[in-house]
Amino acid sequence: MPVSAREWQLAARPHGEPTPEDFRLVEVERPDPADGEVVVRMLVMSVDPYMRGRMRAAKSYAAPWEVGETMQGGAVGRVVASRSADVPEGALVLTDAGWRNVAVLDAQHVRVLPELPGIPPSYHLGVLGMPGLTAWAGLFQVAAFRAGEDVFVSGAAGAVGSLVGQFARLRGAASVVGSAGSPEKVTWLTDELGFTAAFDYHAGPVAQQLAAAAPDGIDVYFDNVGGEHLEAAIGALRVHGRAAICGSISAYNAVSPPPGPRNMSLLVASRLTLRGFLVGDHTDLRPEFLETVSAWLASGELVVRETVREGLDNAVPAFLDLLRGGNTGKMIVTLSDD
Amino acid sequence: MPVSAREWQLAARPHGEPTPEDFRLVEVERPDPADGEVVVRMLVMSVDPYMRGRMRAAKSYAAPWEVGETMQGGAVGRVVASRSADVPEGALVLTDAGWRNVAVLDAQHVRVLPELPGIPPSYHLGVLGMPGLTAWAGLFQVAAFRAGEDVFVSGAAGAVGSLVGQFARLRGAASVVGSAGSPEKVTWLTDELGFTAAFDYHAGPVAQQLAAAAPDGIDVYFDNVGGEHLEAAIGALRVHGRAAICGSISAYNAVSPPPGPRNMSLLVASRLTLRGFLVGDHTDLRPEFLETVSAWLASGELVVRETVREGLDNAVPAFLDLLRGGNTGKMIVTLSDD
Structure with missing residues (x-):
């Protein structure tokens, strides 16, 4: 049949x-x-x-x-x-x-x-699947985040971004800043997910808002958005800063190539690393990811x-x-x- | 006195x-x-x-x-x-x-x-000093070049670039392509330094000339020039390719920020790493650098x-x-x- x-x-x-x-x-x-x-x-x-x-x-x-x-x-x-x-x-x-x-x-x-x-x-x-492993691999492996560092994540209210920020917080980030697309999302990030600060990228230039939220700069950037966000993050990254490039949703519907960051010279001056990745290259991390994140879910430390x-x-x-x-x-x- | x-x-x-x-x-x-x-x-x-x-x-x-x-x-x-x-x-x-x-x-x-x-x-x-150590650190440490890979270096007739290409060749590169600013330099690269191919970046779009010189792509890019060169290299880098960003002489005299690469989305698709560096962070490599390069000079394998x-x-x-x-x-x- x-x-x-x-x-x-x-x-x-x-x-x-x-x-x-x-x-x-x-x-x-x-x-x-x-x-x-x-x-x-x-x-x-x-x-x-x-x-x-x-x-x-x-x-x-x-x-x-x-x-x-x-x-x-x-x-x-x-x-x-x-x-x-x-x-x-x-x-x-x-x-x-x-x-x-x-x-x-x-x-x-x-x-x-x-x-x-x-x-x-x-x-x-989501949290236990591809987006969760993406957040885990990008933050801990690709960007090599370490406790005590300052993190910025764009698209922070999305499936991946909301986990990146929380993973960083749970693993001892000094601060976590997120950008999102509405005041409601910003409030959710700071009031429920425990972000140190967050801003609505529609409310003004990203570079200005990031400088206000992280005046001393950042060590790690997790990029879901690309474009203006990436340029702003390059400008904010401190010496030996790392960016994990996960996606660039700002460009997905573009019909012509979007402009690239105009501040690439900072890669040398600040010795920055920009690294693109795909979750499929990091399935070896799945056991440790599932074990840790399942425990965070069980304890209620992770908001989904x-x-x-x-x-x-x-x-x-x-x-x-x-x-x-x-x-x-x-x-x-x-x-x-x- | x-x-x-x-x-x-x-x-x-x-x-x-x-x-x-x-x-x-x-x-x-x-x-x-x-x-x-x-x-x-x-x-x-x-x-x-x-x-x-x-x-x-x-x-x-x-x-x-x-x-x-x-x-x-x-x-x-x-x-x-x-x-x-x-x-x-x-x-x-x-x-x-x-x-x-x-x-x-x-x-x-x-x-x-x-x-x-x-x-x-x-x-x-030069060869035994800062430019030599820059070429060494950028190629072997920052870009993690390995024998059998295909390399592209811009500014290839310069103090650093001419060493990058030769170091790659002497350490078993499958191919070494260089760009330079005159037909005479191009001839010097291919006829005296042993580059696989070279081109004059004034003679046409860098992306086109690079695609002709390295039709199957590259694994490593050593960037001395920035701008159009970097964009072309991002387009040519194969999966898991790495770029060591050493300088961007094309922008040194710029009075306004130059446009960035329009193909940053390839960082994700091809899982690329762009890493800026300064030689001052890599002085720990000086002993092995001096030992190897001095031997290459003594044997006549390295053209200076x-x-x-x-x-x-x-x-x-x-x-x-x-x-x-x-x-x-x-x-x-x-x-x-x-």
């Missing part, structure tokens, strides 16, 4: 800001699972900024998504049929099956998740917030809203009724 | 390209050496691109030179009078006494040099060329010409008749 699935496909390559017309929802029949395959009914799927990059035709770290393909991405679901001894029916699994309500998958491409009290399935797409949209029909609006900063913490789409 | 000295002072902070009027030659009486001091008559002095940066008022890695001060910089001379047991009369010494024919110096601030057959004193300002100007009166024209690329290899000024 074939499996009937609803799936979002890329209908056209977006030019600039994506529009709903760049996506289409289709109903397809997937064949019954073969030997070694499982059928997974999705509970929750992820929308992430990196997906905008994958819609470009340009060469990048991974082959671009093709028009007509089903949108990829992280999703957590439950196995409803199994022809694999490794992944039994009923198991909670992490997949990269993307934007669909049900998928037939090679059992080797899914990861069976522990079912932990107090840990909703969506956390495996999600922005939740319901239903597969809302996946595209959720993604478009994410690119406009409509999320606080991780943006997820629940599929339990699909 | 006081010591009569001729010294170049900074007469004004240059705006844009320095002019002869920004400097003045004065004759001063320096007091007799006190206890622990030596009098050094200079044989050769250095002009270096970094000096342009020190003439700015802007905050940088070192306090800016003040108007009215004697120009600083490396110089090699002979001790003609000594009141220090550590530095005897007749010793060949390296100093940072700068642009003058004779100096009275604290003996703790001079380094006694070995007198080696076949090694002229000027080599201690100097651009020599004669006389203290010509120090300013030499410096101005250096900033316009008038040197091949290290630019020095001999003072033996001053």
Whole structure:
């Protein structure tokens, strides 16, 4: 009996800001699972900024998504049929099956998740998943953060940024400054997440606001935004400062190359290191990451917030809203009724 | 009996390209050496691109030179009078006494040099001195070059660049590409220094010429030039590529901040590292550097060329010409008749 699935496909390559017309929802029949395959009914799927990059035709770290393909991405679901001894029916699994309500998958491409009290399935797409490991690897490995240092993170109210700031605080940062896109987010950072200071980047030049929030400079910058933020951070980094370059959401919709930082000469004068990274190069850190962050969750030291949209029909609006900063913490789409 | 000295002072902070009027030659009486001091008559002095940066008022890695001060910089001379047991009369010494024919110096601030057959004193300002250690530290430590990698160096016919390319070749680079500012320099790089390929950056866009010279990309970039060169190199660096940022001579005379690289998003996609450095942080490498490079000089494997100007009166024209690329290899000024 074939499996009937609803799936979002890329209908056209977006030019600039994506529009709903760049996506289409289709109903397809997937064949019954073969030997070694499982059928997974999705509970929750992820929308992430990196997906905008994958819609470009340009060469990048991974082959671009093709028009007509089903949108990829992280999703957590439950196995409803199994022809694999490794992944039994009923198991909670992490997949990269993307934007669909049900998928037939090679059992080797899914990861069976522990079912932990107090840990909703969506956390495996956020704090315990790719964004969490991204924050961990970028802060501790790429930027080589050490206790006692001063940290600045942009996009600080996002899925990754909100964890970077808290990880730094929990590991002994002297101060943590964040930038975000609204007064509400700024208040959340300082009042609930324990940031030392935060500012709304719409409220004035980033360099000025950063200088006010961190008058003695910073040691580490975690970049989610690029552009003006990166230039301001280069200007604020002290001697031997490091920047972990995770993303540049300010440029994801750009149709022409954005200007680069005009103060690159400070790389020499201040002996700075700018290092780009992808979480996929740092999966060796997952055990220590999961152990530590699970403990922080259990003790209540780590604050987690999600922005939740319901239903597969809302996946595209959720993604478009994410690119406009409509999320606080991780943006997820629940599929339990699909 | 006081010591009569001729010294170049900074007469004004240059705006844009320095002019002869920004400097003045004065004759001063320096007091007799006190206890622990030596009098050094200079044989050769250095002009270096970094000096342009020190003439700015802007905050940088070192306090800016003040108007009215004697120009600083490396110089090699002979001790003609000594009141220090550590530095005897007749010793060949390296100093940072700068642009003058004779100096009275604290003996703790001079380094006694070995007198080696076949090694002229000027080599201690170039291949065996600060530029040589800069090339060594930047290539092997900062950029972490490894045998089998492909290297690109800008300003490749300069004091530092000409050594970077040769060090890479002698340590097993798969290929070494250089850029320089004239057809003659390009020919020198390929025909005498053993570069795999070289190009004249005036002859067309750097990115295009680099792509032609290194069609499969590069692993390491050693940046002496900045600007368009850095952007082109970022575009050519392969996954996990590294750039050692040593200087940006293209911007030294700029009166407004030059545009930055427009392709910073490749730092993430290709997981690149850009790292600025100063040789002063890497003096721990000097013993291994001196040992290896001295051996390469003795065996004739390393080609050294100097651009020599004669006389203290010509120090300013030499410096101005250096900033316009008038040197091949290290630019020095001999003072033996001053």
